[in-house]
Amino acid sequence: MTDLFLTGCLRHAPLLETLLGRVAPEGQPAQLPDHALHWTADLSTPVVIADKGQAVPGVLLRVSEEELARLDYFQGAFGLHLAELQVEAERGVIEAQVFLSGPGAEPGPALEFDAWQAEWGAFMTRVAVEAMGWYGRLGPEGLRSRLRGIRLRAAARTAISAHPDxxxxxxxxxxxxxxxxxxxxxxxxxxxxxxxxxxxxxxxxxxxxxxxxxTGRASVILPYDPVRDSVLLIEQFRAPLYLGGDPAPWLWEPIAGMIDPGETPEQAALREAEEEAGVILSRLETVGAAYSSSGSSMEYCHLFVGLADLGGAGGVGGLASEGEDIRSAVISFDDLMEGIDRHLYRDMPLLVAGHWLARHRDRLRAES
Known part of the structure; x- marks a missing residue:
């Protein structure tokens, strides 16, 4: 058995129990002297850093080699490693294992545990559920490379679980x-x-x-210029269409993107419009929120019409870091509706947003 000092996210009982694979005892109150608890610079993870004169509160827990390996698997995916340090406990100064950030890690602001637990505890527990589902099947580096998708899905599950019955x-x-x-x-x-x-x-x-x-949750945005009475569409290659045998896997769509952990659907909509098409939205109109294909996927889409000045918009954009190659074009509202009526468009969110716009267009133009 090993003495392990727990602080940061590991003090959240549901998360700890998921990682250990058992109900965790309360542990013995303890503190780590000359250290402080901070966010990482990207505000993604609580980390312990050296800080003379400060002390990090936590608990001391006895864990087995297997339990320590399970914890190390999860924490290692976030760039944390084990170090042996002296911890002050009720039974005196104890040599204990502590998870620390890796060399060169840049700390962010100080972290207050209760505030972190209220905002991020449920999310991190859901991250742990999927991550530990791969324990023994996927190596630490493999888990690390998949963390973005796991975090997106955990954020979606946290939000979806709050839906009313x-x-x-x-x-x-x-x-x-x-x-x-x-x-x-x-x-x-x-x-x-x-x-x-x-x-x-x-x-x-x-x-x-x-x-x-x-999948995670997505924001879908159809930019509309009420002065010019025009919309912006984007076109990009879609691998699932190609894999399904579609001879035309380039699809005209609204702007869309996944909602990052801690981000609202509205914030994601504004960000994606700028990233994918260079469009600055002045206002968002909510079309609705729904599952995109409930028989096969957990994807939950938040649909918006975004008001914008589309003068000069159009071209090629997207983030190279995400493999995006996106063409955007501005067309008139009449051309959009003609294309919908002629069944030229094959993207369901575009049809939904287009029909919503047809019902609310007069109001939006009157308000502009």
């Missing part, structure tokens, strides 16, 4: 998860399950094998 069902009683596994993970993921659900006659269904394309 509109169906009148109790999922704790009306769904029985028999088996579950993470089958694939990268930017997107794939999950497989064997489950039952309660039928409308009150009985439970037979066990069913189902799969789910696991």
């Amino acid at each position: 509109r169906a009148g069902h109790d999922v704790t009683q009306d769904v029985n998860m028999i088996e579950h596994r993470f089958a694939y993970a990268d930017y997107f993921g794939m999950e497989e399950a064997l489950l039952q659900f309660r039928r409308y006659d009150g009985s439970m269904s037979a066990p069913m094998a189902r799969s789910c394309l696991a």
